[in-house]
Amino acid sequence: MLATMTLQTAQTEQTIRVRIAPSPTGDPHVGTAYIGLINFLYARQRGGKFVLRIEDTDRARFVSTSEQMIFDALRWLNITWDEGPDVGGPYGPYRQSERTEIYREHADLLLANGTAYRCFCTADELEAARKQQMAAKLPPRYPGTCRNLSVTEIEANIAAGKPFVIRMKVPTEGSTTFRDELRGEITFDHNNVDDQVLMKSDGFPTYHLANVVDDYLMRITDVIRAEEWISSTPKHVLLYQAFGWPQPRFWHMPLLRNLDKSKISKRKNPVSLVYYRQAGFLPEAVINFLGLMGGGMPSPTPVEIVNGAKENEIFSLDEMIARFEVPNIRLGGPVFDLNKLKWLNAEYLRALAAEAFFTALRSTVLSDQYLREIATLVQTRIETLGEFGNLTHFFFADNILPGPEVFLPKKRTLEETLAFATEQLAVLEATDWTVAALEPALKQLGEAHTWSVKENFMLLRAILTGSTMSPPLLESMVAFGKARTLDRHRRFLEAQKKLATQKK
């Protein structure tokens, strides 16, 4: 395998090849869709190929259902890939966990040519060193303990069965400069580039190694990714050099932001594509909205400006492919404004023919599957079918917001209740969305804070349903869905926080 790799020369043929490389660590993220869209547009426009690669090298954060959700979400948005784990392609496998042998071989290559070394330091040692450096107000950096071990020391360590990682040997002098296609040259001094871990002790590669190796092997010509990667790009450039490979072009897109301008996060904004789908956003609206972020679309002509938004802000994927222009990309981090997304979604909703609108309802918030699940929860609790709505309206409404008379337990203060609710949200986020998993997780939380099961569940019930009476709580949450439940809970906390600051 190695022989064929080293025979490869610079990409002479200029077929554009781009990729997105999401990690299956949870729900598919709007950021993934955003970067995916830009890559997709670029590839489609240039007659290139768009690759989907699953970066599942972090076994601690791995979520088994995540990969399929990523596929589904991207397909829902009509962002389709030419090569990927599920569709195959000439440069597979496209799942990094199936390529560990390749990474090991390449790490060996670096070990052999002296651009990487084995590091036997323990986590505790590294932690201690880091603390010391922080205390001394020095930048935390690998202290270099194992950087120059002798062959005999290394062999002794290996013979003793000491676990090790492989680190890259970043030159101590000089600097690395690379070109970002959107911002020009960026330079990093080598003493600001740490000896990055390339291979973890569990035998899996880190992002940095896997990414460079795969991008090269998969003939990626343009690495279009989020801005958060700028600081690690010099490591990647150094890696290309260490392998003697030509490097791709780098583009760093701005990060989507919360209202407060921080990097978009689930604590402050719904970020799961599953949420947007279940809450009844149309894929056309979501994709259109994402296309609005960060520019990339050509400036409207004066005529278009006169005609208003419909001509220059509302466009289909095909129109985006035709209109997308790199020089128009804006570098400031755009705030993900749900308000505008909703307006856009409303525009698309209104444009639907009556039958299509009905179909949209029936396939999402009124699907047979959803109704069937809800029906089983209320069958024994209503006396006429006409009462169905009485018990279930919270499943269909999106403005549930209980007041303290509903959510506040009698023996609790507002403050401790909100603190507990915050903990509750964290637990919900971290728990599998099944009754079997939720029940013990919630009860454990209650015990830890000496909240009775009744208080605990009643609070949650109030937040979810807006009432103290409802169908079985856990089953209702499962039917309602994790993404929407979390969003409702988060909005509850936000509203309470806002109220509190208003009082002051």
Add this chain to the structure above:
RNA sequence: GGCGUCAUGGUGUAACUGGUUAACACGCCGCCCUCUCAAGGCGGAGAGUACGGGUUCGAUCCCCGUUGACGCUACCA
């Protein structure tokens, strides 16, 4: 703290290779329409382009500095 990136109304964007009363959209407010609410129509408030220096006859646009925001600073990606 260190390093890096970015910077036009509350938000998303526009302003051709420097010359505009700084435009459009979302949101907000008001009016009209109307059985209500939306939608739609009309109008309004809201930025002088983060700040300070240059260069220039003239800077949102070019240069320098400052500030701020954000990102990275893991055996996460």
